[in-house]
Amino acid sequence: MTEPDEVLDNLAQVSFAVMARLSQVAAAHELSLTQLRVLGILRDRTPKMAELATHLGLDRSSVSGLVDRAARRGLVSREASRDDGRSVRVSLTPEGHSLAAELTAEVSRAMAPLLSDFGAADRARLGVLLGRMLA
Amino acid sequence: MTEPDEVLDNLAQVSFAVMARLSQVAAAHELSLTQLRVLGILRDRTPKMAELATHLGLDRSSVSGLVDRAARRGLVSREASRDDGRSVRVSLTPEGHSLAAELTAEVSRAMAPLLSDFGAADRARLGVLLGRMLA
DNA sequence: CCTTTTAGTTGGTAATGCCCACTACTTTAG
DNA sequence: CTAAAGTAGTGGGCATTACCAACTAAAAGG
Numbered sequence: 001m002t003e004p005d006e007v008l009d010n011l012a013q014v015s016f017a018v019m020a021r022l023s024q025v026a027a028a029h030e031l032s033l034t035q036l037r038v039l040g041i042l043r044d045r046t047p048k049m050a051e052l053a054t055h056l057g058l059d060r061s062s063v064s065g066l067v068d069r070a071a072r073r074g075l076v077s078r079e080a081s082r083d084d085g086r087s088v089r090v091s092l093t094p095e096g097h098s099l100a101a102e103l104t105a106e107v108s109r110a111m112a113p114l115l116s117d118f119g120a121a122d123r124a125r126l127g128v129l130l131g132r133m134l135a
Numbered sequence: 136m137t138e139p140d141e142v143l144d145n146l147a148q149v150s151f152a153v154m155a156r157l158s159q160v161a162a163a164h165e166l167s168l169t170q171l172r173v174l175g176i177l178r179d180r181t182p183k184m185a186e187l188a189t190h191l192g193l194d195r196s197s198v199s200g201l202v203d204r205a206a207r208r209g210l211v212s213r214e215a216s217r218d219d220g221r222s223v224r225v226s227l228t229p230e231g232h233s234l235a236a237e238l239t240a241e242v243s244r245a246m247a248p249l250l251s252d253f254g255a256a257d258r259a260r261l262g263v264l265l266g267r268m269l270a
Numbered sequence: 271c272c273t274t275t276t277a278g279t280t281g282g283t284a285a286t287g288c289c290c291a292c293t294a295c296t297t298t299a300g
Numbered sequence: 301c302t303a304a305a306g307t308a309g310t311g312g313g314c315a316t317t318a319c320c321a322a323c324t325a326a327a328a329g330g
Binding site for chain 1: 307308309310311316
Binding site: 005006007009010011012013014015016017018019020022037047057107108111112115117118122123124125126127129130131132133134135 | 140141142143145146147148150151152153154155157158160172174179192242246247249250252253256258259260262263264265266267268270
């Protein structure tokens, strides 16, 4: 009998639940999940295209189009690097910043129900365990 | 100051990490994440199209194409319901079943590193906490 | 019956994300 | 210093994803 690993199974299930909620928040603002991620990443970074691609786990060419569309909406802007004439730095516009802030709040609100019946101690425990997974 | 909720933040991060690993497994078999999900769902179910759509959180029309492509690869098959001439039941072919089994194993293998420095007690604790989120 | 609801498919559209080829700039060698 | 090799980003071509709206076929209700 193939004993399914319950922890991993739950982890996958929870991850899908999280993604569903994130997608919903994104969709409410006419954004894809990836665009949401981009805004999240740019909230405290100003990476080159290639770095952004690495963060997202995507091909550089995919990020080109992604940034194109975000720029067309006035959410991000490209600035040429002065130290390297090839690279481009991507950053949030003021508009992008305020949207990102709003999205952060909405994401928290959307995810909170997942922990609705968690006390402070359990939340803390979970936070620590999840944190160790990111190490 | 916007105090970021660390638990939720970690949860989102971990979820993205899980998705990345799942996508990798899927891609290694020329499947999308959604196709992987379909195979997972069909492993212990034989739903109608509409039920499958609900499970995936997708539009019925999206599932039509999804099943089309999976069927073209010989992984799933459609059978007309006899009790309802409109509905269609989707099920795994033998080929789909063996692929699904293989994928299950690979998914476990791909996700395991996330818990590499977890002892049995921590794994159990995490499993319980995650399980409560799914209730 | 005849109308309304339901199941599924089809067509049209936009976005995603890959690979490959290309340009432009940098770096390294010779 | 110049030629070759490498790196950054873009663009085209492609299949897939997923939406909506319109459609066909079957079922249910009046």
